[in-house]
Amino acid sequence: MADISLSRAAGWSGLKRWDSAVGALLVVVLLFSFGFVDGFGNALNLSFLIGNTLPIALIALPMTLLVVSGEIDLSVASTAGLSGAVMGALWNQGMTIEAIIPICLLLGVVCGLVNGLLVTRLGLPSLAVTIGTLAAYRGIAQIVLGSDAVTDFPVQYLDFASGRIGDTFVPYALLPFLVLLTIAVVALHATPFGRSLFAIGANEEAARFAGIRVKRQKLILFTLTGLMASLTGIFWALHYASARYDNATGLELSVVAAVLLGGIDFDGGKGTLGGAIAGVFLLGALQNVMSLQDVSAQSQIVVTGVLLVLSVLGPRVLRQISQARAGRRAASTPTS
Amino acid sequence: MTHPSTTGPAPVLALKDVSKSFGAVRALRDVSLELFPGEVHALAGENGAGKSTLIKTLAGVHRPDAGQVLLDGAPVAFHGPGDARDAGIAVIYQEPTLFPDLSIAENIYMGRQPRRALGRIDHKATHNATAALMERLGVELDPDRPARGLSIADQQIVEIAKALSFDARVLIMDEPTAALTGSEVARLFGVVRTLRHQGAAVLFISHRLEEIFEICRRVTTLRDGAWVASEPLEGMTEDDLVRRMVGRDLDELYPKQEVEPGEVALSVRRLTREGVFTDVSFDVRHGEIVGLAGLVGAGRTEVARAVFGIDRWDAGEVSVHGKALVKGAPSTAMAAGVALVPEDRRAQGLVMDMSIERNIGLTGLRTTVKAGLVDRGAERSRSLDWAVRLQVKYARIADTVNTLSGGNQQKVVLAKWLATGPKVLIVDEPTRGIDVGTKAEVHRLLSQLAADGVAVLMISSDLPEILGMADRVLVMHEGRLTAEIPRTDATEETVMAAATGRAAA
Numbered sequence: 029m030a031d032i033s034l035s036r037a038a039g040w041s042g043l044k045r046w047d048s049a050v051g052a053l054l055v056v057v058l059l060f061s062f063g064f065v066d067g068f069g070n071a072l073n074l075s076f077l078i079g080n081t082l083p084i085a086l087i088a089l090p091m092t093l094l095v096v097s098g099e100i101d102l103s104v105a106s107t108a109g110l111s112g113a114v115m116g117a118l119w120n121q122g123m124t125i126e127a128i129i130p131i132c133l134l135l136g137v138v139c140g141l142v143n144g145l146l147v148t149r150l151g152l153p154s155l156a157v158t159i160g161t162l163a164a165y166r167g168i169a170q171i172v173l174g175s176d177a178v179t180d181f182p183v184q185y186l187d188f189a190s191g192r193i194g195d196t197f198v199p200y201a202l203l204p205f206l207v208l209l210t211i212a213v214v215a216l217h218a219t220p221f222g223r224s225l226f227a228i229g230a231n232e233e234a235a236r237f238a239g240i241r242v243k244r245q246k247l248i249l250f251t252l253t254g255l256m257a258s259l260t261g262i263f264w265a266l267h268y269a270s271a272r273y274d275n276a277t278g279l280e281l282s283v284v285a286a287v288l289l290g291g292i293d294f295d296g297g298k299g300t301l302g303g304a305i306a307g308v309f310l311l312g313a314l315q316n317v318m319s320l321q322d323v324s325a326q327s328q329i330v331v332t333g334v335l336l337v338l339s340v341l342g343p344r345v346l347r348q349i350s351q352a353r354a355g356r357r358a359a360s361t362p363t364s
Numbered sequence: 365m366t367h368p369s370t371t372g373p374a375p376v377l378a379l380k381d382v383s384k385s386f387g388a389v390r391a392l393r394d395v396s397l398e399l400f401p402g403e404v405h406a407l408a409g410e411n412g413a414g415k416s417t418l419i420k421t422l423a424g425v426h427r428p429d430a431g432q433v434l435l436d437g438a439p440v441a442f443h444g445p446g447d448a449r450d451a452g453i454a455v456i457y458q459e460p461t462l463f464p465d466l467s468i469a470e471n472i473y474m475g476r477q478p479r480r481a482l483g484r485i486d487h488k489a490t491h492n493a494t495a496a497l498m499e500r501l502g503v504e505l506d507p508d509r510p511a512r513g514l515s516i517a518d519q520q521i522v523e524i525a526k527a528l529s530f531d532a533r534v535l536i537m538d539e540p541t542a543a544l545t546g547s548e549v550a551r552l553f554g555v556v557r558t559l560r561h562q563g564a565a566v567l568f569i570s571h572r573l574e575e576i577f578e579i580c581r582r583v584t585t586l587r588d589g590a591w592v593a594s595e596p597l598e599g600m601t602e603d604d605l606v607r608r609m610v611g612r613d614l615d616e617l618y619p620k621q622e623v624e625p626g627e628v629a630l631s632v633r634r635l636t637r638e639g640v641f642t643d644v645s646f647d648v649r650h651g652e653i654v655g656l657a658g659l660v661g662a663g664r665t666e667v668a669r670a671v672f673g674i675d676r677w678d679a680g681e682v683s684v685h686g687k688a689l690v691k692g693a694p695s696t697a698m699a700a701g702v703a704l705v706p707e708d709r710r711a712q713g714l715v716m717d718m719s720i721e722r723n724i725g726l727t728g729l730r731t732t733v734k735a736g737l738v739d740r741g742a743e744r745s746r747s748l749d750w751a752v753r754l755q756v757k758y759a760r761i762a763d764t765v766n767t768l769s770g771g772n773q774q775k776v777v778l779a780k781w782l783a784t785g786p787k788v789l790i791v792d793e794p795t796r797g798i799d800v801g802t803k804a805e806v807h808r809l810l811s812q813l814a815a816d817g818v819a820v821l822m823i824s825s826d827l828p829e830i831l832g833m834a835d836r837v838l839v840m841h842e843g844r845l846t847a848e849i850p851r852t853d854a855t856e857e858t859v860m861a862a863a864t865g866r867a868a869a
Contacts, residue, residue, distance in 0.1 A: 231711070233712050238780070240695075240729070
């Protein structure tokens with residue numbers, strides 16, 4: 029099912045080619061790294077690669093849906109940070125982790141709901157709203173936890189978030205992610221809800237005239253994004269065994285870069301989740317290789333930024349090429 | 365039916381045996397055309413006949429594969445629209461693109477304003493030059509008012525003034541009247557006549573045949589990319605022209621069937637949206653086509669939007685089969701069996717870069733579902749079924765709708781809504797900008813739907829269409845219903861009187 033939907037859903041040849049190009053590039057980067065990068069191919073490093081990429085991947089799921097519908101959420105990293113900070117603060121208060129996690133998830137829902145209500149009820153642009161809440165949520169995180177770092181979470185949780193299955197390259201956390209990925213693929217490409225998102229992103233007014241409840245769909249998406257961001261915040265704090273107010277700072281840049289790299293059109297209406305996830309792991313693999321080669325963290329951010337620009341540019345260039353070709357073909361049905 | 369002759373005054377602009385192909389498709393084949401100074405020349409043809417390609421060739425957008433473009437009798441090669449503009453050729457499009465936040469004067473002199481010392485813009489000179497242009501055109505428009513909020517008619521005037529400021533000798537007007545009301549058309553024609561007297565050559569394109577006969581002296585007809593005839597309009601009838609365009613006799617344009625109206629399907633009571641329309645009440649019965657006439661801006665479209673739930677209403681009630689609809693909720697209106705074919709198919713009716721299949725499928729997302737997932741097989745057969753029934757001309761059902769001609773796009777919008785099996789069908793300008801053959805098909809379809817028991821509310825600015833198709837005509841003026849005229853009493857005079865507020869209804 030996923031295969032069919034991934035290849036068909038774009039319905040637009042230029043973008044489809046971009047999707048497969050990113051997938052192919054991922055394979056090339058992986059093969060190259062296996063062959064030529066010392067320390068890349070062993071199971072431990074691969075499990076690190078996957079584990080470190082999972083936060084990007086988790087948030088990329090709802091972000092893909094959001095960008096397809098023509099919106100964006102830049103507050104995700106701050107929501108993740110806030111979620112981790114509240115988790116640390118409540119843990120210091122002596123609450124059990126089983127009680128804390130639902131509270132943090134609920135907090136994420138509220139964060140997403142606030143974004144969604146500001147965008148849908150007041151009609152504000154999501155870019156501006158979520159830059160605002162990016163700052164606000166991070167600020168609240170700092171108020172909640174100050175400069176503390178909470179590290180003494182229960183061992184079985186830490187092990188689950190950072191461990192791997194035996195000596196394989198598969199982190200435990202990959203399994204629930206795969207379940208969420210499957211749900212997201214089906215939701216975007218096979219349900220009426222997902223279909224409506226493509227229509228909303230491509231032409232919101234026409235979607236409204238087709239009886240699609242645009243505001244409601246968007247509110248659901250922002251709320252889901254908040255939920256997934258807080259889940260990521262919890263995972264982050266356990267994975268790195270450290271809850272700090274500045275956890276996941278800048279993660280939104282990686283998520284947006286990866287999603288756009290994967291061929292999701294920034295203007296909405298086009299793209300596939302398969303492409304987005306290929307973009308996520310391409311970015312993750314590049315970051316892993318750069319770390320192995322002792323490229324500094326600052327330089328890695330530069331690379332991410334350049335990739336972001338290229339990924340916006342790339343599909344546009346492809347589109348112009350394919351339009352030039354289609355222009356010759358489309359003449360078979362001149363419009364007037 | 366003779367080839368254009370070369371006697372008399374020299375044509376200012378001409379095409380000689382021009383051909384243009386795109387891939388395997390020959391958009392123009394050996395087409396010739398001559399435009400003389402002081403002449404308004406019509407270009408007629410169905411959608412897809414090659415009119416757009418011809419215009420773009422004259423405007424320097426396309427270069428002919430074979431044949432010549434002649435300017436004052438000498439062959440020229442335009443390398444782009446700029447070359448054509450410098451040669452005095454201007455194109456006025458159906459929907460002008462002005463900068464909304466700049467004034468009319470600034471739009472006209474964009475990038476080449478008169479300067480004062482130190483390169484500062486001379487606003488006074490810009491203003492005066494614009495005022496002079498407006499006076500030449502015989503229209504009253506304040507050069508300093510911003511373009512935002514200008515009607516399409518006024519925007520076209522600004523474009524024409526801009527063309528004059530470039531000393532245009534040839535004006536190509538591509539369906540300028542498609543979005544205009546009767547009085548706006550009259551004013552535009554006044555401007556065109558002024559230009560003609562001043563010696564300009566005008567190439568005029570319109571789907572409204574009566575306009576061609578009113579304003580033009582000669583007509584060139586294209587069919588399937590080929591030149592059919594260039595001839596004087598004097599002595600021709602509309603039927604003659606249609607036969608040239610479609611290559612055969614056309615069935616009746618308004619094939620209205622007589623149907624005995626059934627019970628009330630849609631009932632609108634004292635509907636009010638503040639500042640937009642007031643106290644609007646009417647019924648539409650099963651089997652009936654009710655025409656909603658009025659000038660653009662009278663509130664017709666707004667009433668339709670409110671009934672369907674796109675906009676909210678402030679007071680009143682809308683009910684279908686006696687069951688009240690919720691305001692501002694298109695999904696509940698759809699569930700009650702209401703469908704709205706909106707006036708702007710590109711912005712409201714279709715997602716242009718989505719496939720035909722998916723566009724028709726959009727209205728079935730709730731119904732073609734199996735186990736919570738979109739039933740692709742059912743979606744495809746639903747879309748195919750309706751695309752075939754309405755005879756949409758396409759290569760593959762998975763092609764995007766922006767590859768279709770305007771008439772076929774409109775059929776996709778109709779298919780999308782007919783697939784919902786509506787009980788109440790509201791169509792807003794259902795035949796705007798589509799060719800006469802497709803128009804007759806749409807009319808036959810609406811008539812058949814009514815005969816099958818659908819209640820049809822038809823908004824149209826095309827008065828002959830209203831008179832030809834409607835069982836009853838409702839007329840709006842400045843946000844109020846001013847008249848309800850039965851088919852037998854409906855004439856251009858009675859409807860226009862009510863539409864302009866002159867009627868003692």
